Amino acid sequence: MSATDPPGGEPADEADPTAEMVEQAGLDEPDLDRGVIEAWAAKMITNPDRAYRATFYVATIFFLVTTLFPFYWLFVVAVTPRNNLSEVGVVLPAGFNPAAFIEIFTTLPFHRYVFNSFLIATIATVAVLLVGSLAGYVFGRLRFRGRNAMLLLVLVTSFFPPAAFFIPLNRLFNTNIDVLRPLISAGSLYNTPYAIFIPLSAIFLPLSIFILMTFYSQIPDGLEDAARVEGTTRIGALFRVIVPLSAPGVATAGVLTFISVYNEYFFSSLMTDGRPGNWAPMLEGILRFQGEFEVLYNLMAAASIIAVLPVAILVVVAQEKIVSGLTTGAVKE
Amino acid sequence: MASVKLEGITKRYEDVTAVDDMNLEIEDGEFVTFVGPSGCGKSTTMETIAGLTLPTEGTIEIGGRDVTDLPPKNRGISMVFQNIALFPHMDVYDNISFGLRLRKYDQEEVDRRVEEAADIVQLEGMMDRMPKEMSGGQRQRVAIARAIVRNPDAFLMDEPLANLDAELRVHMRTQLQRLHRELDTTIIYVTHDQAQAMTMSDRIAVINGGVLQQVAPPLECYNEPANRFVAGFIGSPAMNFLEGEATEGGFDSQYTQIDFDPETHGVTSGQDITAGVRPEDVFLEADARKATSPTKAFDAVVDVLEPMGKEMNAYLLFDRDVEASAEGRGEGQLLINLAPDTDIAEGDDIRIVMDRENVHLFDRASGDAITHSLE
The missing domain is CATH 2.40.50.140 (Nucleic acid-binding proteins)
Known part of the structure; x- marks a missing residue:
């Protein structure tokens, strides 16, 4: 945005020659008949603020249209009656039938799919924040031999494309492990939420470690020392003092992880058989609306809109927290 | 209240020896000041007493109990830090009661003790202020209240007055002396300012280069310095x-x-x-x-x-x-x-x-x- 903002202090000596030039041009060619574009350009030269404002609006509108239009179009598709699906309008729907928003819950238990995804993303976020906090504390606040090497190792694991892990993980999760039998009926992790949140937590962990490490390293040593003298352990000091003071960082890492896991496609679509009772995530639910002979685009669109809601609500809530955290820090530091 | 005893405390970092074979006995109720130029190891010595740093060699006893391997929270000490170190996300009441709440005192007891401590440092009516809304002197008083509220065996004070302006520093110095008289608790105080050491202490421990130079009452350090370093360090203007x-x-x-x-x-x-x-x-x-x-x-x-x-x-x-x-x-x-x-x-x-x-x-x-x- 900053590029389109009008710069505050336009140097005065620069404005003067421009004005002079225009005046000069006016004098040399007094009866010049300008075209529309030429006249517009001349106005922009004499008044650069207008140009900046114009670019700002163009950029903003472009941004809003590219972001929001797909949503609008999803809505258009969702309310298009089933018979008219072959001729979906671009701006206005071909007919209006909001029943799709109810059908998605009656033809399939779509709420169960959303719940599965929501639960998996929540567990993954909690796990990532917990492990990431411990790792972030160690990397951010302790000095020890091999710290940089280990940090590099964490970074390297995030370089691998997730697909590289898929085959071995899929084999592993399909193996029956006798120890797990009392916990999971089949004894294998396939068709359980663990099969999705374990690999995804591991994949998104390095990013959170880096975010949390940066925040935790900035908390003064004195505060941790004070907490420890007052009666906490190191871990107690981490969760009672360091984490609350790093709230913006924790919120950022948490929201990023939640959204990534909730939206994830690859593992989510392959680690279960797609049945809602087997912890298939939201994504599988949306794909289930395409049958053998027919693709119910209106139901898919309605499901997509419903699926976005939890994340949208979370981001709105968390964003407020992030912003308030940042401003309290700014005012109080 | 308790005595503090250091026996052969040595702290080595990779290539530097911060504290070298320190032996010191501090009596119950005594006000002892560690004084020396910056980087002399006085803060490191205090951190080993607090348990924030583990000594490479030697043992520490507080009240006759070997605490060398105990974590800070189990040593029966409290500490006032140079940068005050109040928890910025907690109000005054929560800051002062932090240690009590961790130790699961019941609410009435916590309230009573917090009120008593706030009374001693004259902080009445500020319980719901946040640290950032207070002046340097007020924050320092909160830090002291947080330290005294638990009735610790010993207070450790690491340059608590260093970040205050000159006038406030003199005022707080008198306050601390009064506090010591009222509480009659062992106080170990670290400063690089020999004037603070002279005025407040029962005994001064002069440290240089990680080595204890002299432990004696202030006037003895002044009149009978053990060596040239002590002679030059104690007294202003210097000898x-x-x-x-x-x-x-x-x-x-x-x-x-x-x-x-x-x-x-x-x-x-x-x-x-x-x-x-x-x-x-x-x-x-x-x-x-x-x-x-x-x-x-x-x-x-x-x-x-x-x-x-x-x-x-x-x-x-x-x-x-x-x-x-x-x-x-x-x-x-x-x-x-x-x-x-x-x-x-x-x-x-x-x-x-x-x-x-x-x-x-x-x-x-x-x-x-x-x-x-x-x-």
Whole structure:
């Protein structure tokens, strides 16, 4: 945005020659008949603020249209009656039938799919924040031999494309492990939420470690020392003092992880058989609306809109927290 | 309340020894100050007592209990930090009661104790303020309240007044002394400011380069410094040092001779020694009767005069050829205290005497004190 903002202090000596030039041009060619574009350009030269404002609006509108239009179009598709699906309008729907928003819950238990995804993303976020906090504390606040090497190792694991892990993980999760039998009926992790949140937590962990490490390293040593003298352990000091003071960082890492896991496609679509009772995530639910002979685009669109809601609500809530955290820090530091 | 005992405490980092074989016994209820230049290891020593740093060698006892391997929370101590270290996300009440709540005291007890502690440091009616809304002095009082609320066996204070302005520092100094009198608890205090150490402590532990130099009451450190470092560190303005040699008849340096009997003071003729004399133990020849035992008079030139109000500091040169160093304390220079109405001007030639009773001698090689009086 900053590029389109009008710069505050336009140097005065620069404005003067421009004005002079225009005046000069006016004098040399007094009866010049300008075209529309030429006249517009001349106005922009004499008044650069207008140009900046114009670019700002163009950029903003472009941004809003590219972001929001797909949503609008999803809505258009969702309310298009089933018979008219072959001729979906671009701006206005071909007919209006909001029943799709109810059908998605009656033809399939779509709420169960959303719940599965929501639960998996929540567990993954909690796990990532917990492990990431411990790792972030160690990397951010302790000095020890091999710290940089280990940090590099964490970074390297995030370089691998997730697909590289898929085959071995899929084999592993399909193996029956006798120890797990009392916990999971089949004894294998396939068709359980663990099969999705374990690999995804591991994949998104390095990013959170880096975010949390940066925040935790900035908390003064004195505060941790004070907490420890007052009666906490190191871990107690981490969760009672360091984490609350790093709230913006924790919120950022948490929201990023939640959204990534909730939206994830690859593992989510392959680690279960797609049945809602087997912890298939939201994504599988949306794909289930395409049958053998027919693709119910209106139901898919309605499901997509419903699926976005939890994340949208979370981001709105968390964003407020992030912003308030940042401003309290700014005012109080 | 408890005694604190350090036995052979050594703290080594990879290539530096921060604290070297420190042995110290602090009695129950005593106010002991660790003083020394920055980087001398006084803070590290305190951190090992607190348990924030583990010593490489040695043991620490608090109240007769070996706490060397205990975490800070189990040592029965509380601490006030240089940067105050209040928890910024908690109000005053939560800050003060933090330790009590962690120890699961019941709510009534917590309220009662917090109120009592706030009363002692005069913080009534500020319980719901956030640290950022308070002045430096108020925050410091909250930190002290947080330290006293748990009735610890010992208080550790790491330069608690360093971040306060001069006026507030003097005020808080008196407050702390009053607090010590009221609570009668062992206090270990770290500072680099010898004035704070002198005014507040029962005993001073002077530390330099990680080594304990002297542990003694303030006046003893002042009047009978164990070595040249202590002599130069304690007292402001600092002691004058004259480099010279012991002769048959006393002390001989480039500019001064002091007569005394070497044998009675344990000096051998030819030994390299340093004489030390405090600015207030040098007098103008006219005032020689103020000295208990004046030496013979020396010539000097007044270089710079600093009127301080109740006294006047005069930087002297023994000789017009002496090149004055920037601090005014180099070889051939002498700083003396004079009455503020003394009638001299910069550039005057004067004659001065020293009070032999208060001339210290140090062995130049080891720095150890040989005698504290040439009487």
